[in-house]
Amino acid sequence: NAGVTQTPKFQVLKTGQSMTLQCAQDMNHNSMYWYRQDPGMGLRLIYYSASEGTTDKGEVPNGYNVSRLNKREFSLRLESAAPSQTSVYFCASSEARAGQMRNEQFFGPGTRLTVL
Amino acid sequence: GNSVTQMEGPVTLSEEAFLTINCTYTATGYPSLFWYVQYPGEGLQLLLKATKADDKGSNKGFEATYRKETTSFHLEKGSVQVSDSAVYFCALAPRGYSTLTFGKGTMLLVSP
Numbered sequence: 001n002a003g004v005t006q007t008p009k010f011q012v013l014k015t016g017q018s019m020t021l022q023c024a025q026d027m028n029h030n031s032m033y034w035y036r037q038d039p040g041m042g043l044r045l046i047y048y049s050a051s052e053g054t055t056d057k058g059e060v061p062n063g064y065n066v067s068r069l070n071k072r073e074f075s076l077r078l079e080s081a082a083p084s085q086t087s088v089y090f091c092a093s094s095e096a097r098a099g100q101m102r103n104e105q106f107f108g109p110g111t112r113l114t115v116l
Numbered sequence: 117g118n119s120v121t122q123m124e125g126p127v128t129l130s131e132e133a134f135l136t137i138n139c140t141y142t143a144t145g146y147p148s149l150f151w152y153v154q155y156p157g158e159g160l161q162l163l164l165k166a167t168k169a170d171d172k173g174s175n176k177g178f179e180a181t182y183r184k185e186t187t188s189f190h191l192e193k194g195s196v197q198v199s200d201s202a203v204y205f206c207a208l209a210p211r212g213y214s215t216l217t218f219g220k221g222t223m224l225l226v227s228p
Binding site for chain 2: 043045048058092094106107109110
């Protein structure tokens with residue numbers, strides 16, 4: 001099993017450009033998550049999806065949109081990139097169902113995004 | 117609201133030294149508690165967890181005990197190795213939620 005995969009690994013954008021970060025998991029997990037990691041800030045939740053067909057905002061959703069394409073795939077879109085969105089983005093998945101989080105989250109290797 | 121506070125790093129130790137990384141939390145009810153580790157250039161991976169008060173999680177020589185009275189979940193290891201150099205994150209999962217709240221992370225640097 002590949003676990004959680006993310007593409008691309010690195011990306012450089014100019015301010016105002018758009019892009020989509022892709023994430024897929026092969027563990028048949030219900031829940032999927034997008035985080036951003038910034039120095040001194042830890043991980044902050046952008047959006048999550050507790051099940052196929054549902055998405056919810058996390059702590060820092062502004063400037064992002066998500067799509068739960070099917071049970072395996074969860075994409076993150078930046079419609080008009082800004083320098084403040086320079087960060088490392090992590091996707092994760094877990095067996096958690098809505099209202100329950102006892103099991104671990106499995107993380108992808110991350111996408112390093114720079115917005116000039 | 118829910119929050120996790122970790123000691124600031126970096127924590128610098130010599131090989132075979134004793135490690136403690138402090139973690140305290142604020143949450144309604146009784147959350148599940150986790151420690152994750154991030155090695156350079158990688159994503160996070162679960163190190164250990166505890167789902168109720170007085171539970172002790174352990175893995176790879178690391179331990180942490182869920183202390184409800186002090187709302188703490190401190191990470192300990194008796195003898196660290198150079199290979200333990202990484203960033204360690206404490207996290208909680210509130211009851212009734214399917215998300216995690218992370219602390220800011222503590223970098224550990226172990227020298228030979």
